[in-house]
Amino acid sequence: MPSMPEVADSPARFSLATEGACLRISLAGDWTKDGPLPDFPQLRDGSEVRWSVEELGKVDSALPAWIQGLERAAPPGVSFRHEGLPPRIRGWVLLASADAESDGGEESLPWIARLGLWATLSKASWLRAVSHIGELALGLARLLVGRAKVNWQEFPQLLRTTGPDALPITLLLGFLTGVIMAYVGMIQLGKVGANIYVANLVGLAMAREMGALMTGVVACGRTSTAFASHLGSMNVSQETDALRAIGLRPVEYLGVPRLLAVLAVLPLLSVFATAAGILGGMAVAVGYGMSAEQYANQVIEAVSVRSFLTGLIKAHAFALIVAWAGCYRGHVARRNARGVGEAATTAAVLGITLLVVADAAFAVLFNLFAFY
Amino acid sequence: MPEPRVRCSDLAVGHDGREVVGGVSFAVEPGQVVAVVGPSGCGKSTLMRALAGLDPAMAGDSWILGERLGGLDEAGHDALLRRVGFMFQGSALWSSLTLAENVELPLREFARCGARERRLLALHKLGQVGLLGAADKHPAEISGGMAKRAGLARALALDPEVLFLDEPSAGLDPVTSARLDDLILRLRDGLGTSIVLVSHEVPSIRRLADFCVYLDPVSRTMAATGKIDDFLRPDAHPGARDFFSRHAQP
């Protein structure tokens, strides 16, 4: 026996003959999975289709599949009489049609209706997001009064993966950010002979803005995506359902420790990133002939406690965003392999978008309350 | 006498070097339906996988469509698997594909038809198991019984000559289960498909199976073969008799 079936020698074809209100379709050739099947003939509403076979060659389930496709495509007034088919084929056609009727197909909606559906879906997804935030907040509140059931067992590991494991990349990005800003500053400030203020520029920008922001971006890429894909795959394998089945609240049980871990670790990382950025600026400044001591003094003078606090407040807010984006996207992930991938991607996109939005909001707020 | 579609002689199967069941010998002729029966954990699924060539056997020989498993190179083995359909106990549908795409995938890989023909065939197969309305759903969006039937539709995609069904009717309601029996009979009568199935439903076995293979968990062997009524006689294998008389009670 050949491993692959042979290509059909004589292609599937049919001829049409009209006999009054009745349309006779005569089948010929090989009707197999290995050749193309002819296009459906146009059927007039109200006509009756009958079959006859002449020189029918090799046949497999491609023929009943084609006949059923024709039945589905025909206008509702067309009737089919299958007596002319070979008994075996007729059996197949009848069996599947009977089942199709009993199952009741799902209507396909016109695109405009689907748009409406989409609108409600997206409204529903807003509601879901809000209710997820609510559940998470409730979990934290229950934790405060000692009634929450939380998976503390994974907490140390969560701390480690969100903190120390992320430290090298956070330091590197912080350092390079400082370097970039110092170069920009050197060129611009050099024009007016104010090189020395590069230290102020880098110090302030790192402490108030870039330290927390870069840390947040790194955490979105590492932590949010990890949370989303982990929680998403727990969804797929019904592990979250199993938690619910024994009376635990998945959002609380899994979400609260993640939120706390990020909240504990991300501000610290942000301090490290700020320090690395200031060092990066120093490296450039020293390259341009400034002394390290001069640079350090200038930074200490420029960066007030308030500026430092500004960065720290932001880092806490960013931590909430990073943890929530990951938990939320994982929580609502579709229950299949692709859903897990989508959860990770959308968690990163959602997290970074919210970070930037929040940063802008902070800029306005701090300005309003003259907190600088 | 035509070549048996499936044959095994003194076959032993197991996992990780540990034998689960041994001494299995029987043959399935074209158009025959054979039921593998026994208490759960006795090795029915393990035997089915080995018979279908999905896992190697530990000892003994088996043949599918006249080819000895183990005597084939990899390409020959794969070509053989294409002529065999397997429905898994746990459905094993690909979760990122819709039901129609699940049925289309074997066609895409192994048949030479175009996308339109594939879609027609997939809908035809899904229609046979009563799932036409769910063709564009994902496996996570359907019930367990529907997933079973979708697994069967996928197993039928390439019109296999031999079909292995691991507990096709477990977890189905009586109506769906009876319709599945009809489909199995039609496969046997219409296409001459040989079917090896695992089942616990005595009425269904009585209706479908030409004979049963009873795997005994105590002796870890194939303890008996025969018609279901042979097992209910007083002189039958005690384990098998016990098994069937318990299951025969309503």
Ligand SMILES: Nc1ncnc2c1ncn2[C@@H]1O[C@H](COP(=O)(O)OP(=O)(O)O)[C@@H](O)[C@H]1O
């Ligand atoms: N993948 C596996 N690895 C190791 N042992 C297995 C595996 N699958 C099943 N077993 C063992 O093999 C035995 C038979 O299992 P199985 O063939 O699934 O039984 P049945 O289908 O009759 O219920 C059981 O004892 C089971 O624990």
Ligand SMILES: [Mg+2]
């Ligand atoms: Mg089993």
